Amino acid sequence: MRRRTLLQTAGLSFVGLQLGLLSGCGRDSAPELATPPSDPGAREALRELAGRLNGIEFVGPVCATEIGEAEPLEALLQQLRDTPETTLEAALLTRIASDFANGERLDIAGWQLSRTECLLLAAGAHEQGMSEPRRTEQGELQFQQFAEIERWGPEETIEGRIFNPIGNGRGGFWIRVAEPVPGSTRLMLDGVLLATHFEPGVVTASLEPDYMDEVIAKPGMYPLLMVDTARNIAQRVGYLTVRPRPPAATLADGSQSAVFCQVERWGPDHANQGQAFNEQPDGGAAFWVRIGCAPRNARLRLNGRPLPTTVSTSLVTARVPHYAELEPGDYVLDIHDPDSGETLQVGTFRVN
Amino acid sequence: MITDARENLPEVLEAEVAIAGGGPAGIVLALELAERGRKVLLIEGGGRNSPEGGMSLYQNTTSGRSYPLTGSRLRWLGGTTNHWGGWVRPFDERDFSDEPTGEMPGWPIGAGELGGWYRKAADWCEVGSDKYDPERIGLEDRARLLDLTDTGFRHRIFRFSPPTRFGTRYREALEQTDKVDCRVNLNLVDLEQSDSRVRRARAVTLDGKACTVRADHFVIAMGGVENARFLLDQEVVPGNQSDLVGRCFMDHFGFTPGLMLAAEGLQYERGQIPGEDLMTVMAPEPGTEGPNSCVLVQATAPDDVLPPAYWTNPAIGGDSAGHYSLSMINAPTPHPESRITLTEERDALGMRRPNLHWHLPSTEFRPVIALFERWMDALSARNQARIKWNRKDAPGPDDFVGVGYHHMGTTRMSSSPDHGVVNPDGRVWDRDNLYIAGSSVYPAAGFSNPTLTIVALASRMAEHLHRQLEG
Incomplete structure (x- = not known):
């Protein structure tokens, strides 16, 4: 029981990110972007776009610093007007494509963004009053069924015995599923994410030799979860029981x-x-x-x-x-x- | 028939073709020759099953860049297919036609030479389909993939064997055919040679039994390291007219450049497309500068700097998004200084142990990184993705680099004895009846896993030997 409590705690404290941000996001038509760059209403259309940019809490303020433009919106509008395009959207796409083609990139914590894109983000930060970069907060792992598990194994082993051995000191689990699961799915044993592989109808996961040794050395019950790391949701699979080695x-x-x-x-x-x-x-x-x-x-x-x-x-x-x-x-x-x-x-x- | 040589070993074993090594090359070659009515001796140094207690004969040393050699070799019937992951794909046309970077030439045969043999290899490896062209199976219409139009890159497919454990899967066939005399726990140790031929060979067991092997043709199919080790341990090293036996060791090396933000639910990974057991990767089109490496995509947890919500913005992505980790499998360059040599230490059979000096200089990563940058800019320019580029620099000389456990190149195939060990038939250049089978003959390797090509070449060699025996 001690282990079970410990494991549930470990599972729930798994670093999870961005729950809910993926839901309901269809392709955005953004009618204001149909405005020609030369149109007198283009400035307001661009401001409206900048004001509702999503997911820029970190990159927006950093872009503002990197670009160093006092009026990023004006600078962006001028650049878009310099293109032959007849809508703001087409002009933005052309400029971004041109930036990447010409190596006009900015490195924001590793992310490679186009200079024009960064100008837009700087404008977004300005419009949304963001001055300090802020990483997206981590959320807690939520439990929700997302896969139809038909059967799985192994459910038990004996102290000191590698379960379901696959060679080189490794062993692992197999789970038969009715439908493909997201590629971001990982199996998690006792709070530890396992190297997970997918075959038609089967998800398998293996323990590194050191972790295998650690698990089979200690009799107890180890919770096995299936986690969709992209959505930060988990589904219980069952428990691996490590029984004490008999005489x-x-x-x-x-x-x-x-x-x-x-x-x-x-x-x-x-x-x-x-x-x-x-x-x-x-x-x-x-x-x-x-x-x-x-x-x-x-x-x-x-x-x-x-x-x-x-x-x-x-x-x-x-x-x-x-x-x-x-x-x-x-x-x-x-x-x-x-x-x-x-x-x-x-x-x-x-x-x- | 499979016999444990420790229990039953005559003084002389005779066959039309003697094959040393019971891995995929040896087993396929033996069974295909048997199908053609040839009398075959198949010698496997290990037993029928895993020795469980380690394989001391395979102990070795390494130098140069760190390489996990000991754990990547298996010495029992079936060879390294006993821990094979099952990934299969043929080499691309450009793998056969491109000259590798570096000083050594590429393949002396074209892709068309192996076409029919690849189909046969797919059967041996129990792969459900031999179709690898995404267009032929309408992949881009059926799967959610990035649009690579005009990027200079294209989608390529890996398929999967169950994986076939050749020693287990074909044990019954070996047991049942009276054309194959399969001896396990028997090790080929010496070749008795004239200037142009192998006259006979000597094989021994670990418990001290010995026999003479007589055959019209001898095939060494011991594995990518052991083939070179065996040749180098001979008093006169066959095929070494250009000092290339053991040189040009290659393995596919990994590189993990970063992360990708792109449309949600991309179906690159295995198990994502109902009814198809395949995995899709991205690789350069012919004509795109750089090595024939590939980019693998695997869905992963969101990044906290550029969250999925960012991709919903109009004129950027405008769609729901997911994060994907990116990794690369890279085409190795055949460097002569990357090599197997022998140490003075001897194993229990009296054979000198090998040392692998893996030469994978940091400069080898430059074209890989440049290729990745090209791919990144092309996809970003087409608004297909944004890329987090974590690793812009090559690993240092002492850094560990991931490998495929694919031992290749140490007895390379060539169009001239000046550049290789075996000719396009797999025959050792200076011996009329000595052949090498397996990935040690690869002069270049693209990013494809070696097993399917090992089997295709073994099938092809069976036909060649059969015709040779017909006279």
């Missing part, structure tokens, strides 16, 4: 296993000859072994015969394709890890 298994020679945890229970331990035990939907037979941990390449074996095996976090299952051929008698069920060479006895399976 190591004891091997037949009395030594402690380096790769297997103790078997908790398994089954079935007996069956009638020819009968599909633990019958599967397709009529086949299968074993299940509830075990604290097992390597992903581990294979269940029946009297030494490898079985098609699936290893998940705390469960190993295997189909028994040859169940119908088993004669009455006792069979040894064990689990073998080809990488370490270890074999762990599971139990004896009896066919009656």
Whole structure:
């Protein structure tokens, strides 16, 4: 619970910006910009435009300083009148294009703006009474559903085990979504944004090796969020549970296993000859072994015969394709890890 | 059939073609030759699966600019496709036709030479489509992209393999064909050569078993670093008539110039266009000055200096907006001083370990930065975007630079033995029956990931070897 509280706090304090600025912004036709630059009403039209420029709290005052024009509106109007264009909008576009083509740029905290554009912004700052540059305030992350999540994983791992490994010490999550999500979407685990990738219908995210080590070293519940960083909204995905590592298994020679945890229970331990035990939907037979941990390449074996095996976090299952051929008698069920060479006895399976 | 050489290794292994290296080049070459009825020996130094415990044979040293070499090589069946991201695209025509900057020549073959092989490579790599021309698939009508008309730049496409892990995906095919004798945990270490041919080779296991390999043709397909390392470790270095074995190491290097404010919801990233698994980038049109690098666009959080609201202003953007981070994948220059050499330290097989000296001078970033500036001005002039240009200077010589883990150029292909190691067929210039497969033969690399071309060239080599064997 301690972790959960901590994580929610971390998630909510994620730096978010500009919520709401994107909403309702369609292309602005700006009828006053249809005025010819030479028209006596052009000055007022330009002033009106400058007075309602958006998003210039920082760049407006900086442009005013950089340009150093006492009357930026007048200077701008004069420049626009020097173009052959017949509307203010066309004249502005022509001047801006010309500036960029000729390297007439100003660098405003890295942003490359045209000199003409900056003149307009200076006029805007003047009209709107802005004298000091002000960065846009950060907002808090808001929770809102924006993606239709069909399923996701993995939901749990064991202390010390990389989940969903993808090599080089990395591992991560996958989320199946019904519709494409915005490209600005990132997965966030415990307040940390993850490198996120998109495939058709799937969002994946990976943890850097150091962060993976940090997470799997501490049992607990880690909240996973899907965040649209552009809109500063988040959607809960679920929790990754890191379970404490169960005790190591004891091997037949009395030594402690380096790769297997103790078997908790398994089954079935007996069956009638020819009968599909633990019958599967397709009529086949299968074993299940509830075990604290097992390597992903581990294979269940029946009297030494490898079985098609699936290893998940705390469960190993295997189909028994040859169940119908088993004669009455006792069979040894064990689990073998080809990488370490270890074999762990599971139990004896009896066919009656 | 796949056999662990530690468990079963005859004194002599014989085939029409012996291939050393079970990565994508080796596997495709082996299976394509088998399809043509050829008897093939495929030798893989690693096992069937990840060794889990590291790959000490691949330990190395580096000098020059920092390069993460050890982690970028994988030694087991499937090679580096075992950690491949799956990005695929063929080289552009200009990659084959442009002369790279620097002193070395470019490709001796044209784009048309690989056309049909690229289609085959798309099948091997399990890519859903082999169409890479945005116009052919009507991309600009279907996706929300910037208007690049008259900018000197154009949209280009990356497609994606699942990604195909060649060792896993084609294991069954290798197991089932009786034409391929695939031996894992077996390492080719020596070539016994005459002046013009490889007579035989020696292969060993880490636990001390050894065998002689006899074949009509030998192919080295060990990887972009290991190909050069293997050749350099021979008593007489094949193909080294111009001292180019190991030289001209290249990788695609990254550069992250800044941020973009543009229309909201641009669909450049993978997974944004329903029904198409592709990613769109921007690259210079033929004739635009500069390297064939590309600009990648990724939506990101808003900037607090020029917020999205700025783009709603008339005569500037007049539309709802979003911010996008910009990054570049850059065409490398083949520098002879960027090279693999051998150190005196030997690995467990007795082979000398490699040192990579990665020569990526700061001057190599100048044309990249100039290209970005050209792109920035063109888009800004057309009122398509505003750009935050964070990095106007090249990284210093000690700064870390992102790479693609694409090892290329160390046994370059050339039209003359004076400028390369292999001829346009991939044959080592001074050996009649020794070939090199893989990205080490690339003399230039544009911005495309290498795997599709590796596979296309391997398919092409299979046909060539088949014809050679027919006489």
